[in-house]
Amino acid sequence: MLLRLCQHQARRLYSTQRQQCLFPTRTIRSLLDTPQDNGNVAVRAWIRSVRKQKQVAFANINDGSSLKGMQAILTPEQAERLSTGACVELQGSMVDSPGKEQGKELQVTGVRVLGGCDSSYPLQKKRHSLEFLRSINHLRARGNTGGAVLRVRHAAGEGLQKFFTEHEFVQVHTPILTSHDCEGGGEVFKVAPASTPSGKPSEEFFNKPVFLTVSGQLHAEMLASALSRVYTFGPVFRAEESVTSRHLAEFWMLEAEMTFIDKLDQLLDVTEGSVQYATRHVMDHCSEDIAFFNKFVDSTLTERLAKSVEQPFARMTYTEAIEVLQKANKKFEFPTVWGSSLQSEHERYLASEYCQSPVFVTDYPTEQKPFYMRANYDGKTVACFDLLLPGIGELVGGSMREERDILLQAKMEAAGMDIEEYQWYLDLRKYGSAPHGGYGIGFERFLLWLTGLENVREVVPVPRWVGHCKY
Ligand code: 4AD
Secondary structure, eight states: OHHHHHHHHHHHHHHHHHHHHHOSSOOHHHHHHOGGGOSEEEEEEEEEEEEEOSSOEEEEEEOSSSSSOEEEEEOTTTTTTOOTTOEEEEEEEEEEOSSSSOSEEEEEEEEEEEEOOOTTOSOOSSOOOHHHHHHTHHHHTTSHHHHHHHHHHHHHHHHHHHHHHHTTOEEOOOOSEESSOTTOSOOOOBOOOSOOTTOOOGGGTTSSOOEEOSOSHHHHHHHHHHHSEEEEEEEEEOOOOOOOTTOOSEEEEEEEEEESOOOHHHHHHHHHHHHHHHHHHHHHHOHHHHHHHHHHTOTTHHHHHHHHHHSOOEEEEHHHHHHHHHHSSSOOSSOOSTTSOOOHHHHHIIIIIIISSOEEEEOOBGGGSOTTBOBOTTSSBBSEEEEEETTTEEEEEEEEBOOOHHHHHHHHHHTTOOTTTTHHHHHHHHTTOOOEEEEEEEHHHHHHHHHOOSOGGGSSSSOOBTTBOOO
């Protein structure tokens, strides 16, 4: 632990020194983190609030590098042109703060207003509702919640990528434009140019229908059949018409695909490892932001996250899950007979009440799942899983892939797919097929888990959902 702290401190110092060479000013975070560097400093930030008294004025400034920002002490004359929302450069020296919370504050010697701000600025020093903040999305990140979300989002992505790098995965960039619907759900957006210079009908641009990708999985499988372990991390698109707190039309997915694993349990181990690793990374790197969410959004957050990285996730088959639901002393709206889909109410019961922890539900009925999932020997289920989280529902979907070409082709034909269009996918089974599997983590849902927020629209910088595509 001590060694980790020292390494962390050394990294911070090194990055601070490098930053000083590259940028004209230091970030507030680096100034507060490395007090030994304080002398005369200049800092650029936006004003969160100004308090002007007769003899002295106080400004709270924030540049987004940390939650709490910095307190600046000014003379009333220096503070004259300062107002909430303005962008300023303050020069001065870091001094010990008499207050308990703030270790250091800035004693200002010079002020430059880089961009003034009038009184119509909508973010004032009070708590605004999340709905209001969403309506001023272009300024949302200037508030505490908006900034904290983006720092956690960054750390969560970094944690996931670090996990895969440490486990020898290669990051690949799968295309956004595709000619197939990986999940077979028909929720694809069709793509065509608004006009073509040649005057050709725009639908003919690609000589075939082309869509925004719903998942990079099939392309990731293509690349895992050569590089063994790959992952892709990017936006995916679904023409999802239901308006729920869990669905966006554009969201980010981290998809991992690995060859040379033989069993579903091995895939679950990797999934659990990656989710726990990234959670720990966020806890280590965003402790201030997590404490903020714990205080203002979800008072169970810190304890819940700590528990989730210490204990293995529960595991049960779909068949066991149905038995649990049937025995539950609860009236469900939707049926709980074998073969019926698990609805949100069922998922909620399994994760939040029965297991009270994240739970993998595995081996769903074949009819409920896409063509690419590997058939189990029982002839009625496939080797797949959903990872369900308490309070959130499905976070991850994944499976072993059908690597046996005859079985795969039969399934594709039964699903009415155009075999010629997917010949390349069948070729992967024809030329050196290998057992493999993978999964996709819904990144915004992961952020709900990490922040305690309840709606995916709060955790994506610019949300898109049915009827909404502002900016
Ligand atoms: O379960 P899904 O549909 O899985 C796939 O797309 C696989 N091809 C992934 C793979 O194996 N490589 O989606 C994966 C996750 C879901 O578990 C959910 O967390 C999230 O993506 N998700 C959404 N998140 C926000 N808005 C939506 N409309 C979402 N649809 C799915």
